[in-house]
Amino acid sequence: MKELRYLDNVATLVLDEEKCIGCSLCTEVCPHAVFEMKQNRASIVDLNACMECGACVNNCPSGAISVSPGVG
Amino acid sequence: MDKTKGCGQDGHLSHQGLKLSTSGVNIMASMEGRDPSCSSLVKDALADHEKPGFKLCSYVERFSETHAGPIPIIKSGLGKDDLFSTFHVRWGIHRLNYTVAPGLYGIGNPGRTSEVLVTANFKLTFDHLRKALPHTSAWILVLDTKGINVWCAAGKGTFSTRELVKRIEDCSLEKIVDHKRVIVPQLGATGVSAVDVKKQSGFRVVYGPIRARDIPAFFKNNRRADQKMRQVSFTLYERFILTPVEIKNALKPACITSLVLFVVSGLGPGGFSFSGAWERGLLSVLALATGIFSGGFVTPVLLPYIPFREFAAKGIITGSVFAILLMVAVSPAINGMAGSGALFLFSLVISSYLAMNFTGTTPFTSPSGVEKEMKRFIPVQVAALAVSTGLWICSAFK
Numbered sequence: 424m425k426e427l428r429y430l431d432n433v434a435t436l437v438l439d440e441e442k443c444i445g446c447s448l449c450t451e452v453c454p455h456a457v458f459e460m461k462q463n464r465a466s467i468v469d470l471n472a473c474m475e476c477g478a479c480v481n482n483c484p485s486g487a488i489s490v491s492p493g494v495g
Numbered sequence: 496m497d498k499t500k501g502c503g504q505d506g507h508l509s510h511q512g513l514k515l516s517t518s519g520v521n522i523m524a525s526m527e528g529r530d531p532s533c534s535s536l537v538k539d540a541l542a543d544h545e546k547p548g549f550k551l552c553s554y555v556e557r558f559s560e561t562h563a564g565p566i567p568i569i570k571s572g573l574g575k576d577d578l579f580s581t582f583h584v585r586w587g588i589h590r591l592n593y594t595v596a597p598g599l600y601g602i603g604n605p606g607r608t609s610e611v612l613v614t615a616n617f618k619l620t621f622d623h624l625r626k627a628l629p630h631t632s633a634w635i636l637v638l639d640t641k642g643i644n645v646w647c648a649a650g651k652g653t654f655s656t657r658e659l660v661k662r663i664e665d666c667s668l669e670k671i672v673d674h675k676r677v678i679v680p681q682l683g684a685t686g687v688s689a690v691d692v693k694k695q696s697g698f699r700v701v702y703g704p705i706r707a708r709d710i711p712a713f714f715k716n717n718r719r720a721d722q723k724m725r726q727v728s729f730t731l732y733e734r735f736i737l738t739p740v741e742i743k744n745a746l747k748p749a750c751i752t753s754l755v756l757f758v759v760s761g762l763g764p765g766g767f768s769f770s771g772a773w774e775r776g777l778l779s780v781l782a783l784a785t786g787i788f789s790g791g792f793v794t795p796v797l798l799p800y801i802p803f804r805e806f807a808a809k810g811i812i813t814g815s816v817f818a819i820l821l822m823v824a825v826s827p828a829i830n831g832m833a834g835s836g837a838l839f840l841f842s843l844v845i846s847s848y849l850a851m852n853f854t855g856t857t858p859f860t861s862p863s864g865v866e867k868e869m870k871r872f873i874p875v876q877v878a879a880l881a882v883s884t885g886l887w888i889c890s891a892f893k
């Protein structure tokens with residue numbers, strides 16, 4: 424999906440790295456490789472690729488991720 | 496589990512019944528590598544499952560006895576009926592009829608250690624999955640997603656934790672397999688919470704690859720998907736295949752718009768004139784058709800090659816190209832700049848609007864982005880439409 428990108432600086436994805444327990448599930452479910460594991464913690468590496476599908480939010484066991492599509 | 500899946504009452508499905516000759520041939524074809532002597536057994540087994548008022552679906556090959564009752568084993572190869580329904584679905588004809596009865600199926604020779612693949616009950620999704628598993632033995636758990644594909648259903652909440660847990664219980668999955676693992680397509684993750692499924696059913700969710708065709712590689716790789724299997728694509732073909740429904744959805748509003756166009760085109764110096772309505776109406780309908788073609792077909796297909804990120808802007812670019820072509824084609828029939836300008840703008844607006852509409856169909860547009868785009872472009876489109884209408888009416892008075 425390198426050639427197809429949508430608007431920058433609109434995604435409402437927020438990751439609270441403090442809460443992350445390093446399960447890496449978010450890197451598995453995200454269809455746009457938004458996360459990468461760095462030192463056993465998730466980190467957002469491509470925020471603008473996020474399509475706010477909520478898959479990561481749904482599956483994060485520690486509630487470290489949030490998206491609020493349609494707000495703002 | 497009901498053994499014979501009611502297959503719908505549609506006329507074109509009526510020949511899917513238990514014709515032994517055809518199903519015999521199919522069975523042979525798909526039994527390669529297995530003991531050929533069981534083909535006669537298979538026929539008997541199928542006949543046993545005939546029930547008054549039910550029709551066996553053409554994709555069922557035989558039934559397998561399990562601790563939780565007989566489970567239909569499906570064919571991997573697609574038949575004529577399947578291809579026919581694919582055509583229908585792509586054009587959005589009777590879309591809701593193309594469902595598969597939810598529940599447990601098997602493919603190949605599934606046993607107690609076979610994997611359980613979860614999918615949606617949209618016929619194309621189901622066909623895609625079985626086609627990808629020609630030499631694989633697995634169980635297939637079909638969720639009731641109301642005939643919608645995995646991703647859309649996950650977004651709508653029908654492909655959900657609740658539905659998955661319910662199906663696992665309904666088909667007594669724990670009696671069928673020894674392990675406690677289900678493979679859910681990654682795109683279902685929007686509707687499923689692995690943690691909750693585990694809590695409620697005891698089964699662990701493993702997220703499988705996005706594309707069914709990667710499943711064999713995923714199995715070989717110890718149920719691990721690599722980066723490529725985890726990322727969505729939106730190739731030229733994938734975009735192309737979505738356009739028939741885009742166009743079809745545009746047709747009804749387009750017919751209504753055409754009526755309005757004929758009326759508006761009839762306005763002129765002498766009040767309303769039928770000859771004006773007809774001649775000028777046809778021109779404006781042509782501009783409408785150009786816009787639909789540009790925004791509903793060309794823009795989606797050529798998406799990455801058109802400048803700008805906003806779809807509405809992409810639609811304006813493509814729309815301009817086609818509007819210019821339209822001008823060249825019809826210029827002898829239009830008198831003056833006002834008329835030309837009106838048609839040009841009108842075709843552009845339609846193209847831009849339909850292109851913007853396509854944001855709802857792609858797998859990479861965020862709702863926040865779409866909202867931003869709409870806030871920006873709808874006022875522009877409305878203004879352009881107003882100017883275009885004004886110019887068109889004015890041009891009749893010359």
Ligand code: SF4
Nearest residue numbers: 453473474476477479
């Ligand atoms: S919301 Fe979807 S696209 Fe965005 S980071 Fe989460 S999984 Fe990835």
Ligand code: SF4
Nearest residue numbers: 443444446447449483
């Ligand atoms: S899913 Fe949550 S806990 Fe797991 S790695 Fe991602 S952010 Fe961390």
